[in-house]
Amino acid sequence: MSLLRRNPRRYGGYLIHLGIVVIGVGVIGSTAYQQETQATLRVGESTTISGYTMTYDRFEGGQVAEDGRIMDIAVVSVWRNDQHLATLRPRRDFFPNQQDMNSMTIAGAHSTLENDFYVLLLNWDEISQNSATFKIYINPLINLVWWGGLILIVGTLAAMYPNTAPSRVESRVSAPDRRAFGGGRA
Numbered sequence: 783m784s785l786l787r788r789n790p791r792r793y794g795g796y797l798i799h800l801g802i803v804v805i806g807v808g809v810i811g812s813t814a815y816q817q818e819t820q821a822t823l824r825v826g827e828s829t830t831i832s833g834y835t836m837t838y839d840r841f842e843g844g845q846v847a848e849d850g851r852i853m854d855i856a857v858v859s860v861w862r863n864d865q866h867l868a869t870l871r872p873r874r875d876f877f878p879n880q881q882d883m884n885s886m887t888i889a890g891a892h893s894t895l896e897n898d899f900y901v902l903l904l905n906w907d908e909i910s911q912n913s914a915t916f917k918i919y920i921n922p923l924i925n926l927v928w929w930g931g932l933i934l935i936v937g938t939l940a941a942m943y944p945n946t947a948p949s950r951v952e953s954r955v956s957a958p959d960r961r962a963f964g965g966g967r968a
Contacts (some may be wrong), residue, residue, distance in 0.1 A: 783966040797937025801930045808926030815922045820904070822915040834899055835861040839869070841911040852876045854901045856914050860892055869890040872903040872916070897922040917968045 819830040823838040830836075837859045845853040855873040861867060870890025892899040898921045900952050904916035 784806070785820060788946055791941050794937045794939070794941025794943070797940055798934055799937075801932075801934030801937055804926050804933055806930075808923050808928075808930055811923030812921045812954065817920045818918060820915065820917050822913055824856060824913045829916075829918070829919055830960075833862055834867075834920065836901060836916070836918060838916070840904060841907075843906075845909055845968065850877075850879055854903070854906065856890075856916070858901060858916070859888030860899060860901075862916065868899075870901055874903055879929045893925070895925055898924050902939060 784903040805952045817832050819829065819831045825828060825838055825840060828835050839859055842853075842857065845855060847853060850921040853873050853875050855871050858870050860868045860870060860873065870892060871888035873888045875886045876886060877886075885966040887902055887904075890901045899920075900921070902919075904917055905922040937946040
């Protein structure tokens, strides 16, 4: 902390650059090492990706929200090492009040420090509602983007912090007149 107080601009700048590097590693890592799969599952069936197991539990179709949109929701369980991590509800929202009945896909997500697990509901059997197609993504290192952003903000605040260290003041002493010692022109 004393270093930061002595020269906040310098060390704030270092933190800003560190934050940018951490963000870069997060973006590159999450893009390069992203894993994805697509699976069509019947109720009770599971699929596995990167040590995660996702089980399709049930379908809740035709739920109506307060704003009038119709939500078709798949309920899935996410497991890792035989430990239940989350129950996710990926869904498709339909907006019947619009002329062409637009839809929007909402992902189910589970985040850890290690990675993010996303599942999208792509399609389902509208008649029996016993099977659905999912797209599953695992994004490792994505949380480094958030940590890098936090480091960037801290560095920016540090760089803006006023310098509170005492400044060295060196007094200027004028040189004696050379004429007094017989030098220079008269």
